[in-house]
Amino acid sequence: MDKMNMSKHISGKFNEELEAVRNRVLSMGGMVEQQISDALEAIQKGNVELAEKVLSSDHKINKLEVQIDEECVHIIAKRQPAASDLRLVIAIIKTIADLERIGDEAERIAKVAKESFNKDQQQLLASLENLGQHILSMLRKVLDAFARMDLEAAYEVHQQDEQADRQYEALTRQLMTYMMEDSRSIPKIMDVLWSARSLERMGDRCQNIAEYIIFFVKGKDVRHVSPESMERTVMGNKLD
Amino acid sequence: MDKMNMSKHISGKFNEELEAVRNRVLSMGGMVEQQISDALEAIQKGNVELAEKVLSSDHKINKLEVQIDEECVHIIAKRQPAASDLRLVIAIIKTIADLERIGDEAERIAKVAKESFNKDQQQLLASLENLGQHILSMLRKVLDAFARMDLEAAYEVHQQDEQADRQYEALTRQLMTYMMEDSRSIPKIMDVLWSARSLERMGDRCQNIAEYIIFFVKGKDVRHVSPESMERTVMGNKLD
Numbered sequence: 205m206d207k208m209n210m211s212k213h214i215s216g217k218f219n220e221e222l223e224a225v226r227n228r229v230l231s232m233g234g235m236v237e238q239q240i241s242d243a244l245e246a247i248q249k250g251n252v253e254l255a256e257k258v259l260s261s262d263h264k265i266n267k268l269e270v271q272i273d274e275e276c277v278h279i280i281a282k283r284q285p286a287a288s289d290l291r292l293v294i295a296i297i298k299t300i301a302d303l304e305r306i307g308d309e310a311e312r313i314a315k316v317a318k319e320s321f322n323k324d325q326q327q328l329l330a331s332l333e334n335l336g337q338h339i340l341s342m343l344r345k346v347l348d349a350f351a352r353m354d355l356e357a358a359y360e361v362h363q364q365d366e367q368a369d370r371q372y373e374a375l376t377r378q379l380m381t382y383m384m385e386d387s388r389s390i391p392k393i394m395d396v397l398w399s400a401r402s403l404e405r406m407g408d409r410c411q412n413i414a415e416y417i418i419f420f421v422k423g424k425d426v427r428h429v430s431p432e433s434m435e436r437t438v439m440g441n442k443l444d
Numbered sequence: 445m446d447k448m449n450m451s452k453h454i455s456g457k458f459n460e461e462l463e464a465v466r467n468r469v470l471s472m473g474g475m476v477e478q479q480i481s482d483a484l485e486a487i488q489k490g491n492v493e494l495a496e497k498v499l500s501s502d503h504k505i506n507k508l509e510v511q512i513d514e515e516c517v518h519i520i521a522k523r524q525p526a527a528s529d530l531r532l533v534i535a536i537i538k539t540i541a542d543l544e545r546i547g548d549e550a551e552r553i554a555k556v557a558k559e560s561f562n563k564d565q566q567q568l569l570a571s572l573e574n575l576g577q578h579i580l581s582m583l584r585k586v587l588d589a590f591a592r593m594d595l596e597a598a599y600e601v602h603q604q605d606e607q608a609d610r611q612y613e614a615l616t617r618q619l620m621t622y623m624m625e626d627s628r629s630i631p632k633i634m635d636v637l638w639s640a641r642s643l644e645r646m647g648d649r650c651q652n653i654a655e656y657i658i659f660f661v662k663g664k665d666v667r668h669v670s671p672e673s674m675e676r677t678v679m680g681n682k683l684d
Contacts, residue, residue, distance in 0.1 A: 269667070269668075270665050277530060277531070280520060280530060297534070383627070384628070388624070390623050390624050390630075
């Protein structure tokens with residue numbers, strides 16, 4: 205085998221490895237998506253079994269995170285990737301950390317769903333539905349953007365977090381009014397408030413993942429930059 | 445220069461680079477430590493200027509995070525580290541992400557401190573002092589463990605998070621009782637509750653950093669493992 209074929213062969217194998225890791229990230233993302241969807245349904249329908257399903261699936265997601273992390277370190281050590289390949293591996297390492305923590309937040313919501321036996325609380329929990337669906341759609345969209353490394357889609361998700369924050373704030377104000385009207389309901393409402401907070405945090409983490417995608421595609425770290433600078437980066441020419 | 449000297453020379457320069465990045469992480473950690481300490485003092489003394497200092501220092505920490513991250517990616521691309529050197533770089537990338545978010549939580553507390561003009565709320569905020577000091581000591585200890593890559597110290601911090609969780613739960617129960625006794629105080633107490641939650645989250649992040657130190661020293665990922673398995677890893681023989 206001459207040198208050129210050899211390097212083609214190596215890079216072919218390398219691409220396969222990268223592709224396999226990317227697919228695993230998407231599987232992990234799909235599992236986390238299912239967790240949120242189940243947690244929201246458990247809340248809506250007071251379905252304790254579904255809440256338990258969320259709680260019991262957490263260890264699978266944790267395991268996948270550790271595995272993907274190991275694979276990434278292995279790829280760096282063995283393949284010594286540079287430029288965009290290295291950025292991809294770094295983006296993956298960061299993405300799975302956020303995905304895992306989105307799963308942790310889903311677990312927190314499922315715990316509340318599991319312990320809410322009465323109708324009153326179920327009605328309160330139902331107020332999480334709009335925010336929950338918004339977050340779920342953000343996660344779906346950012347996973348889709350990750351699958352295609354789609355800059356524009358990532359940027360859209362990034363922008364959508366503002367709406368999630370507004371929904372969260374309105375919900376918080378509403379829940380605090382309920383607490384002031386009926387102080388006996390405070391512990392129950394607190395549970396709903398914590399769940400709302402969990403959803404809001406998930407939105408922040410989807411935003412983080414969108415930033416990693418932009419980092420991969422553009423080679424530029426857009427965390428903590430102004431909205432204008434972010435827009436310039438996204439709209440500018442693509443890197444090779 | 446013969447081959448051996450050359451490789452010694454390269455590895456000497458490499459070690460210098462790694463050392464420089466480690467030192468930057470410690471500077472970043474020191475800044476975050478100062479933020480928490482200032483936020484707690486702002487709460488205790490109702491010191492608005494100090495709260496503003498915390499808020500205005502956030503961008504420096506963010507900038508440092510992005511810089512260190514870039515340096516790490518640069519080191520991987522240029523030096524192609526393997527084994528423990530690679531583990532160190534990965535541990536650094538993860539550590540700074542947690543440090544930056546500890547800084548974000550300190551900022552949230554400073555915001556509450558800044559907006560609390562009256563005596564009543566200041567008294568309530570004072571109830572955060574014990575938990576706050578515990579978290580501050582966890583951060584100091586884990587930064588110290590990071591500086592020396594000290595396995596035992598990292599493990600101790602990891603164990604201390606349980607106490608933080610207990611303090612947080614007791615505080616939450618107490619604050620909820622206050623809310624039920626006086627419903628007009630609910631919005632004020634909610635601010636204190638969110639601050640308590642911020643402190644509790646900081647403890648979780650110190651625990652994460654402890655896990656990265658253990659990962660570096662032992663070459664084993666100890667996230668999501670049982671306490672027994674964690675203890676076995678820490679007590680087992682050190683890797684080279």
